[in-house]
Amino acid sequence: MFTGIVEEAGTVERIQPAAKAIELTVRASATGRGLKLGGSLAVNGCCLTAVKVATRGKFKLAQFDLLQETWRRTNLQFTKPGSLVNLERPLRADGEFGGHFVTGHIDGVGKIIRWERAGQDHVLDIAAPPEVMRYIVFKGSVAVDGISLTVAGVQKKSFRIWIIPHTCEITALRERKVGDAVNLEADLLGKYAEKFIVARGRR
Numbered sequence: 001m002f003t004g005i006v007e008e009a010g011t012v013e014r015i016q017p018a019a020k021a022i023e024l025t026v027r028a029s030a031t032g033r034g035l036k037l038g039g040s041l042a043v044n045g046c047c048l049t050a051v052k053v054a055t056r057g058k059f060k061l062a063q064f065d066l067l068q069e070t071w072r073r074t075n076l077q078f079t080k081p082g083s084l085v086n087l088e089r090p091l092r093a094d095g096e097f098g099g100h101f102v103t104g105h106i107d108g109v110g111k112i113i114r115w116e117r118a119g120q121d122h123v124l125d126i127a128a129p130p131e132v133m134r135y136i137v138f139k140g141s142v143a144v145d146g147i148s149l150t151v152a153g154v155q156k157k158s159f160r161i162w163i164i165p166h167t168c169e170i171t172a173l174r175e176r177k178v179g180d181a182v183n184l185e186a187d188l189l190g191k192y193a194e195k196f197i198v199a200r201g202r203r
Contacts, residue, residue, distance in 0.1 A: 001090060002045075002047070002088050002091055003091050003097055003098055003100065003101070003102060004088070004099035004102040004146060005099045005148060006087065006147050006170065006171050007030050007087055007089065008029060009085065009086060009170065009171055010027055010028040010029070010043075010085050010087040011026065011027045011082065011085070012024065012025070012026055012027075012079045012081055012082065012084075012085060013025040013027045013061055013081060015080065015081065018065070020065075021065035021066055021068075022066040022068070022071050023063055023064075023065060024043075024048075024064045024065075024066055025052075025061055025062065025063045025064075026041075026043060026063075026064070026085060026087070027056070027059050027060070027061055028041075028059065028062055028087055029059055029060075031087040031088065031089050032053075032062060033060070034089075035050055035053055035062055035089075036050070037050060037051070037053055038050065039053075040089075040090050041062060041064075041087060041088070041089060041090075042086070042088040042090075042102070043064065043076070044074065044075060044076060044085050044086050044145045044146055044183050045102065045104065045106060045143050045145050045146025045147070046070065046074050046076065046104060046106055046146070046183060047104025047105065048064040048066070048070075049065075050063065051063050051065050073106060073108075073109070074109065074183050075109055075180075075181040083172075084174070085172055086145050086171050098148075099141070099148030100141040100143075100148050100187060102185060102188075103185065103188060104185075105185065106183045106184065106185055107131060107135075107184055108128065108129040108131055108132040108184050109129075109181045109184065110127060110128040110129070110132065110182050110184045111126065111127045111179065111180070111181060111182075112124065112125070112126055112176060112177070112178050112179060112180045112181075112182060113125045113126065113127050113178065114160075114178065115176060115178050120165055121162055121164055121165065122162070122163040122168055123160065123161075123162060124144075124160065124161040124173075125158055125159070125160050125161075126158060126160075126161070126184070127157055128157070128159065128184055132184045132186050133156075133158075134186075135186035135187060136151055137151065137154065138151055138152075138153065138154050139152075140190070141187045142159070142184065142185070142186060142187065143183075143185040144161065144184060145172060145182050146185075147167065147173070149161045149163075150162075
C-alpha cells in the first residue's frame with residue numbers, strides 16, 4: 001500500500017529482455033535506503049518487487065522483473081535508459097498519511113493532451129480510458145504515474161489536474177510532454193462503493 005506522495009524521481013539504468021520477464025533496473029537515492037531483496041517499490045505508480053539490489057556510490061540499483069502483462073499495461077514499456085520514473089516506498093504502519101490510498105495496481109494508461117504553464121502552476125489534461133473515467137469525480141483523488149492528485153475538472157473522456165511547482169520539480173512530470181502515456185490508478189474507495197451499490201441492486 002502507498003499514499004501517492006512521490007519521494008523522488010529515479011532514473012532508469014537498464015532495460016533488458018530476459019527469458020521469462022523484462023529486467024528493469026532503476027537508480028534510486030532516498031528510496032533505495034533500506035530496500036532489500038523481495039522488497040516493494042512503486043515505480044511510476046506500479047508496485048514492483050526488487051529481485052536484486054546493489055550499491056553504486058551513494059545510489060542503489062534496484063532490479064525488477066516485469067511480466068509481459070505489466071509491460072503491456074503500463075507506461076514502463078515507453079521508458080529507456082535515462083528516463084525519469086517516480087519512486088515511492090510502501091506506507092509504514094507508523095508513517096504519515098499525506099495522499100490517498102494507492103495500491104500500486106494500474107487501472108489503465110492515459111495520454112497527456114495538454115501540459116503547459118499557467119501562471120506559477122501547470123495545467124495537465126489527461127485523456128483516459130472508460131474503465132478509469134467511470135471513477136473520476138470532481139475534487140476526487142487519482143494517482144497519475146503514482147502521484148496522488150486532485151481532479152480539478154471532468155470531461156466525457158478526459159480530466160484536468162492543476163500541478164503546483166513543487167510537484168513538477170520533484171517528480172518525473174518535469175520531463176513529460178503532450179502525447180506521453182501516464183499510468184492511472186483510480187481511487188480505491190470508488191471501486192468498493194460501486195461494487196457495494198451493484199450488489200445491493202441485485203438483492
